[in-house]
Amino acid sequence: MAFSSFSWPFRGRGSGGGGGGGPSKPSAAAAATAAAGDKEELGVTPQLLDFLRTLSPDAFKSSALQLQGSASAGVDAGDLTGWQERHAVLVLSKAKELATIRYDLCPRHMKDKQFWKIYFLLAKSYTSPYELRAIQREKVRKMETENGKAKDVITVEVEMQESKRSRDSQASPADEDSQDS
16 A cells, blocks of 8 residues: 555566466576576676676766766756666666665765666666667567567568668679679
8 A cells, every 4th residue: 555656766567566476487497597688688797797896976976976067967867768777676686786875875965867877877888788789679679560570570671671781882883884784
């Protein structure tokens, strides 16, 4: 009753608030495999975790001051994307140091949105390849649902379009001369 009124920003999407997972629960091995897949998909790598161990609250505070002094300070931080939300939940569970820093800083020194904006700026070199892959997967899913085609067909079409573009851009003048003859 009282807990349902709180707005937890990283609440799982699609969870109806009900508890159980139904009559068939995944085995512990299946859950571990899914968790390992999530870690890879969400970019929570050993390298990222090592980097997070080097961070301190002062790094966040100084970045916040730099953001306030820069021209981008007027830009609203906005909400986290779905991928960023899932990444944040996973990274908080895996990097206790980051969870401690967040606990120390929010909301006393900065808002939660600002904390995550700074986090993603600091960890950009570790997280951006994974976020880009997630964006690409989402685009393929959108194309799939818009066209009502199977995923394999869409993937092949995207690959064909990309290879056609690269062939067109690589056409040499010698090729054009041989076609004119």
